[in-house]
Amino acid sequence: xxxxxxxxxxxxxxxxxxVDSAGAFLMCWTGPVRADVADVxxxxxxxxxxxxxxxxxxxxxxxPDVHVTDQFQGSAMPGAQLVxxxxxxxxxxSGIGRALAERFAAEGARAVVVADLDGEGAAAVAxxxxxxxxxxxxxxxxxxxxxxxxxERVESEIGPVDLWISNAGVGGAPGLGTEDEWRLxxxxxxxxxxxxxxxxxxxxVARGRGHFLITASAAGLLTEMDTxxxxxxxxxxxxxxxxxxxxxxxxxxxxxCLCPQGVRTPMTASFGVDSATLAAxxxxxxxxxxxxxVAALGDGRFLILPHPEVADYERRRAGDRDRWLAGMxxxxxxxxxxxxxxxxxxxxxxxxxATESTVxxxxxxxxxxxxxxxxxxxxx
Numbered sequence: 001x002x003x004x005x006x007x008x009x010x011x012x013x014x015x016x017x018x019v020d021s022a023g024a025f026l027m028c029w030t031g032p033v034r035a036d037v038a039d040v041x042x043x044x045x046x047x048x049x050x051x052x053x054x055x056x057x058x059x060x061x062x063x064p065d066v067h068v069t070d071q072f073q074g075s076a077m078p079g080a081q082l083v084x085x086x087x088x089x090x091x092x093x094s095g096i097g098r099a100l101a102e103r104f105a106a107e108g109a110r111a112v113v114v115a116d117l118d119g120e121g122a123a124a125v126a127x128x129x130x131x132x133x134x135x136x137x138x139x140x141x142x143x144x145x146x147x148x149x150x151x152e153r154v155e156s157e158i159g160p161v162d163l164w165i166s167n168a169g170v171g172g173a174p175g176l177g178t179e180d181e182w183r184l185x186x187x188x189x190x191x192x193x194x195x196x197x198x199x200x201x202x203x204x205v206a207r208g209r210g211h212f213l214i215t216a217s218a219a220g221l222l223t224e225m226d227t228x229x230x231x232x233x234x235x236x237x238x239x240x241x242x243x244x245x246x247x248x249x250x251x252x253x254x255x256x257c258l259c260p261q262g263v264r265t266p267m268t269a270s271f272g273v274d275s276a277t278l279a280a281x282x283x284x285x286x287x288x289x290x291x292x293x294v295a296a297l298g299d300g301r302f303l304i305l306p307h308p309e310v311a312d313y314e315r316r317r318a319g320d321r322d323r324w325l326a327g328m329x330x331x332x333x334x335x336x337x338x339x340x341x342x343x344x345x346x347x348x349x350x351x352x353x354a355t356e357s358t359v360x361x362x363x364x365x366x367x368x369x370x371x372x373x374x375x376x377x378x379x380x
Contacts (some may be wrong), residue, residue: 077245077254080211080297083108086159088150088200090141090192091168093121095265096215096258099286100165103294105131111158115139115150116168133158141168141192142184148199160207163297164200166193167215167258172227182229189216189233193240201248208252211297214241215258218310222317225332245302254300260289261307282307 087104091097093116101114102125111133116122119138126136135158140146154161170188172181193214204210216237217224224231241257249255262283284306292306305311317324 076300077249077302078209078211078252079300080163080254082163082294082297084110085162086111086113086154087163087165088113088115088154088161089165089167090115090139090196091215092116092136092165093118093125096260096263096286096289097165097167098125099290100167100293101125101129103287103290104163105129105134107294109163111135111154113137113150113154113158115141117141139168141166141195142187144191144195144198147192147195151196151199151203155203160203161200161210163211163213164196164204165213165215166196167213168192169215169217170230172230174226175228177227177229181227185229185233186236189230190236190240193237197240197244201244201253204253205248205251210252211254211256212244213256213258213293213297213304214238214244216241218259218261218305218307218313220257221259221310221314223328225328241302254297256293256296256302256304258289258293258304258306259310260284260305261310263289263306282309 082104085104085108087101087109089097089101089104089112092101092114097114097116101112105112109131112126112129112131112135114122114126114129114134114136115138116136117138117140119136121136122138123136126134135154137150139150151161168188170184172185177185197212200210201212204212214237217230217234219231220234220236220238224234238257238259241255245255245257264283264285289306293304296304
């Protein structure tokens with residue numbers, strides 16, 4: 001049985017989490033609590049002679065001060081308010097990052113900070129924002145000291161950060177990847193978010209408000225068949241976002257993980273006919289992604305899917321992993337055939353590296369899967 005535990009102390013929520021064993025959680029909780037408990041022994045009804053765990057009596061266990069419920073009450077985290085907010089967007093010089101910065105300004109943000117490895121591009125975006133205060137800065141998100149300095153500068157010169165969008169990303173060449181490619185992908189897609197969490201989240205948690213968004217990718221929920229470093233590290237992005245939401249989701253701070261498929265950017269414009277991105281279709285404009293983000297922030301939703309079909313792809317993948325993998329191998333073989341045909345024809349169009357934006361439906365008859373990458377700005 002899976003139950004939802006909600007524990008309160010001194011009149012305020014301490015934790016609310018899903019566990020498979022109510023008993024194990026109750027045994028671990030040692031702090032003072034206030035509430036009541038429901039029947040947590042449904043599993044013992046199927047096995048009336050077996051208690052939920054050793055040491056429990058058979059039958060309903062009543063523990064004053066703890067409430068157990070099967071309902072997902074209040075499962076969403078606090079929504080983000082954009083009016084009068086101070087927002088920071090990394091990877092903000094182009095693509096999704098730029099669209100988000102522009103949208104936040106249009107929604108009434110008091111200040112929008114655009115950060116990107118392309119400092120001139122960031123400054124140009126900031127100069128065009130309709131916001132009372134806009135700042136464009138150069139930022140290498142793989143440098144922890146740089147992120148710490150930016151967080152301190154914003155807090156001291158502008159005000160408390162209400163919304164941190166950890167959006168910078170990099171693509172990569174097809175294949176298993178070199179040592180440098182792995183180091184860069186891990187630095188941008190995992191450690192950059194860790195650094196931001198170290199230097200931004202403590203302030204938000206102390207204030208009991210704020211929102212922290214990580215741009216991952218549908219590749220982080222499924223896979224990206226061309227480049228291993230991209231796919232693997234985007235899975236890391238999703239896992240970190242989930243971990244942060246579990247650890248701090250009851251602090252008053254909201255968390256979101258953005259997982260888009262294909263989005264039109266200058267990078268995707270160079271892809272050749274063998275690109276999984278182009279083969280999949282379904283491209284969105286960066287402004288479409290911004291629309292999805294703003295809607296999700298208002299609702300306090302964690303997982304943001306600008307392409308809703310990704311949810312079905314993820315379910316199919318989890319439901320029959322072997323079938324999904326077989327479908328992906330068929331897609332890969334078809335793309336390899338396209339590549340051979342292109343080369344034989346002497347095409348000069350570049351195939352393009354795999355991708356910040358790759359989506360490919362495996363075998364359409366089976367509709368078994370999707371191979372995807374995100375399209376965040378190439379900010380670092």
